[in-house]
Amino acid sequence: MKKTIVAMIASSIFLAGCLGIGGENSGDETNQDQGSITQNFSLYQASDFSITHPSDWEILEKKDFPSNVPTSTIVIFRSNIKNDIFTPNLNISQTTISNNLTSTDFGLQTLTTEKYNLVGFREISREEYSIGSEENQVKAFITTFQGQKTITENTIEFKQLCIARNQYGIIITGAYLPAEGEELSDKMDKIIKSFKFN
Numbered sequence: 001m002k003k004t005i006v007a008m009i010a011s012s013i014f015l016a017g018c019l020g021i022g023g024e025n026s027g028d029e030t031n032q033d034q035g036s037i038t039q040n041f042s043l044y045q046a047s048d049f050s051i052t053h054p055s056d057w058e059i060l061e062k063k064d065f066p067s068n069v070p071t072s073t074i075v076i077f078r079s080n081i082k083n084d085i086f087t088p089n090l091n092i093s094q095t096t097i098s099n100n101l102t103s104t105d106f107g108l109q110t111l112t113t114e115k116y117n118l119v120g121f122r123e124i125s126r127e128e129y130s131i132g133s134e135e136n137q138v139k140a141f142i143t144t145f146q147g148q149k150t151i152t153e154n155t156i157e158f159k160q161l162c163i164a165r166n167q168y169g170i171i172i173t174g175a176y177l178p179a180e181g182e183e184l185s186d187k188m189d190k191i192i193k194s195f196k197f198n
Helices: 002-017 103-117 177-192
Strands: 040-045 049-054 059-062 072-080 089-096 119-131 138-148 156-167 166-174
Touching: 040 177, 049 089, 049 177, 089 177, 103 119, 103 138, 103 156, 103 166, 119 156, 156 177, 166 177
Parallel strands: none
Antiparallel strands: 040 049, 059 072, 072 089, 089 166, 119 138, 138 156, 156 166
């Protein structure tokens, strides 16, 4: 599983700066939700989850991925404001995990893997977060951290939520340059916290 987590982390870093593709929407996306989407945000629906995203961001689905994107990646949302150094993005990945692993344990395990795979890793914050209805609530946390893919590359800031559910681990990772400021950081928070299981 460590190999899968490393691949998911790498995909966040790779996808922003290197992809020169523009995905078409699959038709699963809609601009209507019962009042939960604010102006300039749209709803993306997959078979088992939904998430809101900025309406002007590109959506890349499996059919759009080049061959070097990990097979664990489900969908990528990429900022429409391209940057020569790094373009902000958010990706959702899924991996198989052991049945008794909690979301908190899965999050800690993923964070430990990232600590060893990113140069200059630095955890900035960890926010307790619950997802799901009261009777099916899952306790997890959203972590903000920074690091570099290699020593010569720019520092990237990440926001990440890890959820363990039915022997699957879902990793939602937003990535952006720290210099892009609080507005983008807040936007990533909003996207991550909009994730819901259907």
